[in-house]
Amino acid sequence: MPFAVKNICVRFPAATRFVFNDLSFHLYAPGFHALFGPSGVGKTTLARVITGDLKPLSGSIDAGTLSTFLYSYNLERLPDWSTVGNHLEKVTPPGRETLRKDLIHIFKLKDCAQKRFSLLSLGQQNRVNLLRYLLQDFDILIMDESLGNVDEPTRESILFKIKEMFPDPYFLYISHNVVEVARFCQSIVILRGSDRTPQSRLISGMDARSGVSPDSRKLEQTMLEIVNASS
Amino acid sequence: MKNTTMQIRSYRKKRIFMAALVFLMLWPGGSQASERVRYRLKWIFNASVLGDLYADAHGYFTRQGLEVDVKAGGPERDAIMELELGRTEFGVASADQVIRALSKGARLVVLAQLFQVNPLQWIYRPDRIRIRTLKDLKGHRLGVTFGGNDETILRTLLAKAGLSGADVDLFSVRNDFSPFFKKQVHFWPVYRNTQAVFLEAKLEDAGEPKAFFDPAAYGVKFVANSVITSEKIFEKHPGRVRRFMKGLLEGWQAALDEKNAASALELLQRHEKGTPPVLLKKQIHLTGRLVNPDPRIPIGAIDTAAWRQTEAIMIRQGQIDAPVGIENVLMQVLPR
Amino acid sequence: MLLHRRIYQFFIVYCLAVAGLMGIKYALSLSDYVIPGPLALWETAKETFGLYFKDVANTLMVAVVGQLLSIALALVLGITGRRATWFGSFIKVAAYNIQAYPIVAIAPIIFILLGDGWISRLLIAAMICYFPLLLSVIGIMSEPVTDIEHFYRVTGRMRWQLEVKIRAFENLNKLTTVIAGSATLAMAGTIVAEFIVADAGIGYAIRVALFQSDLSKILVALFLIGLSLSVYQGLLEGAGMIIKKGWAQKS
Numbered sequence: 001m002p003f004a005v006k007n008i009c010v011r012f013p014a015a016t017r018f019v020f021n022d023l024s025f026h027l028y029a030p031g032f033h034a035l036f037g038p039s040g041v042g043k044t045t046l047a048r049v050i051t052g053d054l055k056p057l058s059g060s061i062d063a064g065t066l067s068t069f070l071y072s073y074n075l076e077r078l079p080d081w082s083t084v085g086n087h088l089e090k091v092t093p094p095g096r097e098t099l100r101k102d103l104i105h106i107f108k109l110k111d112c113a114q115k116r117f118s119l120l121s122l123g124q125q126n127r128v129n130l131l132r133y134l135l136q137d138f139d140i141l142i143m144d145e146s147l148g149n150v151d152e153p154t155r156e157s158i159l160f161k162i163k164e165m166f167p168d169p170y171f172l173y174i175s176h177n178v179v180e181v182a183r184f185c186q187s188i189v190i191l192r193g194s195d196r197t198p199q200s201r202l203i204s205g206m207d208a209r210s211g212v213s214p215d216s217r218k219l220e221q222t223m224l225e226i227v228n229a230s231s
Numbered sequence: 232m233k234n235t236t237m238q239i240r241s242y243r244k245k246r247i248f249m250a251a252l253v254f255l256m257l258w259p260g261g262s263q264a265s266e267r268v269r270y271r272l273k274w275i276f277n278a279s280v281l282g283d284l285y286a287d288a289h290g291y292f293t294r295q296g297l298e299v300d301v302k303a304g305g306p307e308r309d310a311i312m313e314l315e316l317g318r319t320e321f322g323v324a325s326a327d328q329v330i331r332a333l334s335k336g337a338r339l340v341v342l343a344q345l346f347q348v349n350p351l352q353w354i355y356r357p358d359r360i361r362i363r364t365l366k367d368l369k370g371h372r373l374g375v376t377f378g379g380n381d382e383t384i385l386r387t388l389l390a391k392a393g394l395s396g397a398d399v400d401l402f403s404v405r406n407d408f409s410p411f412f413k414k415q416v417h418f419w420p421v422y423r424n425t426q427a428v429f430l431e432a433k434l435e436d437a438g439e440p441k442a443f444f445d446p447a448a449y450g451v452k453f454v455a456n457s458v459i460t461s462e463k464i465f466e467k468h469p470g471r472v473r474r475f476m477k478g479l480l481e482g483w484q485a486a487l488d489e490k491n492a493a494s495a496l497e498l499l500q501r502h503e504k505g506t507p508p509v510l511l512k513k514q515i516h517l518t519g520r521l522v523n524p525d526p527r528i529p530i531g532a533i534d535t536a537a538w539r540q541t542e543a544i545m546i547r548q549g550q551i552d553a554p555v556g557i558e559n560v561l562m563q564v565l566p567r
Numbered sequence: 568m569l570l571h572r573r574i575y576q577f578f579i580v581y582c583l584a585v586a587g588l589m590g591i592k593y594a595l596s597l598s599d600y601v602i603p604g605p606l607a608l609w610e611t612a613k614e615t616f617g618l619y620f621k622d623v624a625n626t627l628m629v630a631v632v633g634q635l636l637s638i639a640l641a642l643v644l645g646i647t648g649r650r651a652t653w654f655g656s657f658i659k660v661a662a663y664n665i666q667a668y669p670i671v672a673i674a675p676i677i678f679i680l681l682g683d684g685w686i687s688r689l690l691i692a693a694m695i696c697y698f699p700l701l702l703s704v705i706g707i708m709s710e711p712v713t714d715i716e717h718f719y720r721v722t723g724r725m726r727w728q729l730e731v732k733i734r735a736f737e738n739l740n741k742l743t744t745v746i747a748g749s750a751t752l753a754m755a756g757t758i759v760a761e762f763i764v765a766d767a768g769i770g771y772a773i774r775v776a777l778f779q780s781d782l783s784k785i786l787v788a789l790f791l792i793g794l795s796l797s798v799y800q801g802l803l804e805g806a807g808m809i810i811k812k813g814w815a816q817k818s
Contacts, residue, residue: 051721070721077714081736081814091724129718136722309780315601328780335599335607377766378775403766409679550779 001064003027003140003170008059010045019045021194023059025202027187032163032171034181034205035142037191037230043174046191047071047142050172066139066170073144076129078117084128085113091132103131106161108154122149127158134162140170147175159184160210182222183208190229201229265298266471270479271313271322272304273456276502277425278514279350281495282522282530283323286482288498295474311337314461321464321475326454326541327380333555338462341538342476342564343531345483346455348521351381352423353444354430359417362442365392365449372400374411374419381420384446384453387544391449418444424517428510452537453544465562476564480531487519487530533563569808570801577797581790588786603783611783616791619772619784623791626757626768627799629685633692634753638746640697645704646731659705666698670759678764688760688768695756696749703745707738736814743807747800754796 004026010019019042027033035043048054050061051069063069078087092100104110107127112120120128130146147155162171163184172189175181181188185205192199203225208214272280283301286292292299302319304310310322311332321342324332329339353374355362360371365388375382381404389395402416408430411419421427423443434441446453458479465472486495492515499511523530535558542557585608592602599607648658674691681687708731715733719725735742761770769788776784 072718075714076717079715079733079736081732091718091722132718306777311780312601315597316595331780332598332600335603337598337600376778377771378778405678405764407675407678407764 001066002029002062003064003066004062005046005050006060006062008046008049008061009057010042010049010054011057018194020049020056020059020199023191023194023199025189025200027170027189027202029186030168030170031186032159032173032184032207034173034175034185034188035191036175036178036181036188036226037193039176041191041193043191044073044144047144047172047174050140050142063140068138069140069142070133070136070138071142071144072130072133072146074126074129074146074148077125078128078132080116080118082116083114084109084117084120087117088113088128088132088135092135093137096135100131100135102165103134107131107158123151123154126150127154130158134166138169140172142172142174144174145176146173155180157210160208163207164210178223178226179219182206182219182226183214188226190226192230203229265293265296267298267300268321268471268475269300269302269319270475271302271308271310271319273310273323273325274304276303278499278511278518279422279425279456280323281499281515281518282345282483282486283479284498284502285486285491285495286479289482289485289494291482291485292475292478295478297471297474297478299475299478310459311339314339314459314464320471321458321460323456324459325380325456326538327383327545327550329457329459329560330542330545330551330555330557333557333560334551334553339459340462340465340560340562341457341459341533342465342472342562343458343480344454344533344537345457345531346521347524347528347532347534348445348447349384349453349455350422350424350518350521351384351453351455352421352427352446353381354411354419354421354427355442355444356414356417356440357442358440359414362444365389366394368392368418369394369398370400371418372402372416374402374404374416376404376420377401379420380453380455383544383548383550384451385420386548387451387453388446388449390547391451424514424521428513428517432510451544452534452540454534454537454541457533458531462560473564476531480529480565483522483530487515487523529565531563531565533561535561569804570798573797573801573804574794577793581793585786599783600780601782603786608783608786611781612787612790615784615787619769619788619791622767622769622772623788623795626761626770626792627754627795629688629760629768630692630750630753630757631799633689633757634696634746634750636689637693637697637700637749637753640693641700641704644701645708646727648705649708662698662701665694670695670756671763674760674763684765685767688757688765691760691764692753692756695759696752699752700745700749703741707741708734710734712737739807739811739814743804743811747803747807750800750803751796754792754799758792 004024006024008020008023011017012019023046035046037043045054048071049056051071053071078084082090088100088104104113107130109124109127109131112124112128117125117128126146126148127150130143133141133143147158150158159180173181173185183206186207188203188205190201190203192201203222206214206219206222270283272283274280276284287299287301302308304323309328310319310324311328313319314322315337323345329341332339361367368389369392373385375385385401386396389399402410404410404420408419408426410416411430412433419430421430423445427443431441458476460472485491486498492512495515496508496511499515500506500508503511538557538561542551542554545551546554588602589605591597592604603611644658644662648655648662670691673694674687677687677690681690712733715737716725716730719729719733757768758770758773761768762774765771769792773785773788776788
């Protein structure tokens, strides 16, 4: 089922400029997509509009039968009154204990289970946070810099596994890493700012899968396209 | 032409200003002519300080060449301390305060005794407590302010009757009269000329009998408010002291004079706006009976025997260790 | 350690204050009636220490219970009033209004209704110390800890108990400081209550001493009040640290 952002207009109270002025784009199939653009262009704002936390002045989100939208971001914390392992146990819906164990293994978090959240490194904290979201029911998961501070090989294996394990929902991956979005994402929504026409562009990514070696020429071309579209 | 007119106007203004300044400096009623003194009362402005207020409001001090700042007292104000700290020149203190201060080295002089009869008495229900002798207090619940003068007086009365605290039920009294109204206690300390007037009115409205217990009637004379100054002021400024006392005692005399009843009432009404005039009149009348019970004795006369008795009571009750030689500080200053 | 520091800091403050008073006394040649000399102070201390110690213990007991009551009250009102709802705003307005009335005006009413026993003292102590507690609790409870709460909110797991737990845990230092600080107010409130309406406790003893213009008794009473308060605050801070440690270690 396609997911569409239709004619969204957003302006914050007391601001003279629109964040979005008639912004529209379509994503045609579930999978791993990216929201890309320079800082301040409105990626987080768009995420809040999609999850329903922020009402646009006009326009709508057409998500068809999709109903559960989650937004996770890299500054989230778990309370320190309990260990990470306990917290993860408590937020695991019934029947997903195996999934939790698998994800802990994939996310390389086994050693962190007995620790308090505040004692983890930033990269570990971000992985724990993303993991607990993946245990939930969702149709769309927006991952705002959710793998920040995670080393590249770990990040790569996590992204491959997510794509393998969760083929049905939409992922909207917010990142400033052009290589990453070009390589891993199925499509990349480039947000260009309300003063530019068109305000967004949709570029096809390489949607890399585990075990398939990347075509470096094609990757370069996609990256170039992204850079050109966003500049 | 315009400039010349302006100069003339300016010159005229200056002359008028100078003339006004000279006039003010020479004016006999101006601030230069009278001496300023401060007078700290024992309590807030009510009937008990009527004469003090009257002397001030009706020019008795001014006629003595004094400009007196009459300051209200209160539980947290202590004229003796203010005298020592140089914050007042005259004040009102109770006899026990004076004696206690003398025992601690304060150098004071008592100039006049404002109340010949201590206004601190007890209101009681004669249908519940029949008092013919002091022994009749035995077994009753008696209201007392622990630490206050009434405790000292009551304990003296009990001792006189050969009773101790164990023979009676002492009930701690507060500012609130409800235990008396609720009939939990039938014997309650009051200031006869102020609080008692309100209580009497309420009891009369309720048709309840009431009576007053005056310790003086049982031979206990505990001196109340007196006018004091420091030994230093008394010695260095005898003229000022004499003039102050003349103004003050003449003020009291006039305030209690029947001829001035209307103006005395009007003055008291200014400070007690919510109180019905009929009650204020009664308060003034009772104040007169406590301040000047015997027309042969002048207002302000110091009852040396009562002071000695007060000192003796305080020694007996361990409030002071030894006699303070109270006679030596009683310096009666009556108007000539 | 905290307790030890609090006590010696109090000794320093008290000694400085007494030294200042003595300085004034001798500089202005004031009698013992205005400011008692060291000997008079020592004699009074010997005479009244035991008696006042019992009075202070009595006051402290009421203050502790009053504080517990006010903590409970502030938590209930703070938690109920944390939301921007009609009821929340009603709670805040009611709490602010009650605080606006001076306790000396309310105390006689309490005395008429409840008499001069310990319940009046308790109530007045609680009323005086609950307001700053309430303000802090409302402040803490109405401020979302977004970075923690977001997940529970979007996944539908947020319950009011969890919300309160998160906000209390994240602000435990602040809460401990406010609670320890409010001990001073509870003690002051109890003393005021005793001064106005009761017939027991150190406030009542101070009132009697004031009747007798006996500053040395008041200085002894202040010493014992300060000392007991330092001990109590030290213990509260210690308890706060233990709770935090225990909470953090509990898995």
